[in-house]
Amino acid sequence: MKKITLFCACFSLFTSISFSQNFRGLDKSPLDRVYLPDHFAHDIKFAPERNLPDSPILRVDYSRPQKNGRVVFDGIVKYNEIWRLGANEATEIKVYKDVKIEGKLLRKGTYTMYAIPTADIWTIIFSNDVDQWGHYSYDEHNDVLRVEAHVLHNKKPVEEFSIQFEDSAKGVALMYIAWDMDRVELPISY
Numbered sequence: 001m002k003k004i005t006l007f008c009a010c011f012s013l014f015t016s017i018s019f020s021q022n023f024r025g026l027d028k029s030p031l032d033r034v035y036l037p038d039h040f041a042h043d044i045k046f047a048p049e050r051n052l053p054d055s056p057i058l059r060v061d062y063s064r065p066q067k068n069g070r071v072v073f074d075g076i077v078k079y080n081e082i083w084r085l086g087a088n089e090a091t092e093i094k095v096y097k098d099v100k101i102e103g104k105l106l107r108k109g110t111y112t113m114y115a116i117p118t119a120d121i122w123t124i125i126f127s128n129d130v131d132q133w134g135h136y137s138y139d140e141h142n143d144v145l146r147v148e149a150h151v152l153h154n155k156k157p158v159e160e161f162s163i164q165f166e167d168s169a170k171g172v173a174l175m176y177i178a179w180d181m182d183r184v185e186l187p188i189s190y
Helices: 002-018 038-048
Strands: 031-037 058-061 091-095 100-102 105-108 109-117 121-127 143-150 154-170 172-189
Touching: 031 038, 031 154, 031 172, 058 154, 058 172, 105 143, 105 172, 121 172
Parallel strands: none
Antiparallel strands: 031 058, 058 091, 091 109, 100 105, 100 172, 109 121, 121 143, 154 172
């Protein structure tokens, strides 16, 4: 009996080692998630004094590439070309209830976000073609909304591509999209 138990233990150890999974390392552009209201997922449970609604207004999932000394705009992100707003998978936004962005209606649903940046204005695109890697299969026939946002300049560079929300007044918020010395702000009414 001892020999059988020893054999099973050795066999188990051998097969565990020989069939072990090799996991890839950390992504260079980690995935991040932001909510409107800001910190919704945390604060709904741990900050009851905020009196948050039962569900968020928006959720954005995006990858955060790093500047790493590179020229970002009109460098790795080309002007006048479609951009996935980050890295890896195209940025996705889940809209939990109808909102207005720049005064234009965006209905409840899940969308992919893209941008066409220039030095002065970014065209922000919401597409119903979700679960896309990059912008390689982008088709403007799937656009549901396009808005323009003027480029503002940061006082210091933003090293990691970032999206963030700020509640500015009841029923109105700003979405900030920033990288390096540039940022755009989108007013959102809900």
